Amino acid sequence: MREPTPQDSARALTGWAAEQGIDPAELERIQRGLDPDDPVRSRAGHLQSPAILVPGLAASPWHDPDRYPWVDALESRYPRIRDEFEKQYASDGIGRHPEERELAATGGWNAYHFHTMGTPFPEHLAQCPATAEALAAVPGVADAGICYFSVLAPRTRVKPHCGFVNTRIRCHLPLIVPPDCRMRVGTETRAWREGRCSVFDDSFEHEVANDSDRPRAVLLVDTWHPDLTEIERRAMEFVMRMWTSDVD
Template structure:
């Protein structure tokens, strides 16, 4: 029975790696968080009621989201007011594990909600947007996301397939030089227009337009065919994804994972220092740890 689980895990990991046209190098994929979530994600794909392709047309499958697009100008006004107050910003400490690497390349955010009620800061500063989001329960997480000129997000895939990503253009360059690529397909943001994609495909973004870009960024619960699958998805969200909550201001919730992140990041800094001194030692330890974990699983 143990070998059945091992082979099932390997099959799911291989499917995640070869899914789509764009792939990580095998060495990177072995250590990517999506590999460890592969069996759960394959289950989400099998149970999905919407197409499992890179881009999805939101109005065809999510009519409940239409009020967000209908009120995009009012939402934009709240986002621009936040920007004037310098509240759309990078995390002020090591308390946003999910997006920590993005901050180094110019990306900024202001959380509106994260698998829970609105942050107190969001309810105070963005009353209209948080009210609209409250009326659309399928939106599990939302934020304003800013990408300035010269900013970029390197190719990556998100770890969990229980949601789909919605981008609604608010204050964008309206320029093809500001774009996102999902599995090799490109979309350029426009004011008042939206796109939806499966964030477990490899995606990347750049802004070379000379102007700033602000969007409404939402994670929308993936519709699933069966009640047991929906219950499982919500269990994972309540007990794992919610632990990634990150604050805008003091008084906002910080999830358990982000409370621990500063300690893991200190270890990460030590590993980067080792890599600078000796790449061979760094990779020997890195792949040795992976081999050790695999051996424990196989022989347990």
């Protein structure tokens, strides 16, 4: 068994489009994004180098939260979401982050998932009703990527890395932020403010640090890049499901 390659995904996408009766021209950008030799990669530069880089999408490391109406649904429920997080954290219900070994240079990284590439976690959603209510207001939250409570242990640093697609926009709702915590996206480093969302494009190189002696916690939420068409979103749902399961 092996992980799919962009070439695997391109071939599978062609077959999926034929089954769905979709004009291949409507998926041209997605197919180009799966081509490791497409010229868009050389233009993007080393700070934006995901495995799948779809051309024609506005590219900026940081986004203005005011651009996204659903941000208010998260921020307005911040106290209740934080309470739900603290309950799960106190009960030891938060497990190891699947990428901890690969990306955590020091310390520890934990996660409590609500959605992962189209797969929901119904028990977790039921245990956190205010969080589930807020997430329901975010377009594509169930299938654009991942959504979870992300916890960095004290003295934890996450290595510089790029997300694997540029078709999503990522949001952090900071729940618990001690001093000496920060995140760099592209060339700019920012700190979090509890209860105020940070919105960014994780296909740009980014790294995270908690240099304090207390845990840092955020609610991490993915949504679709606003420049995608509806058909392109459906295509990316198909492609991302391939990347979360083994293929022969």
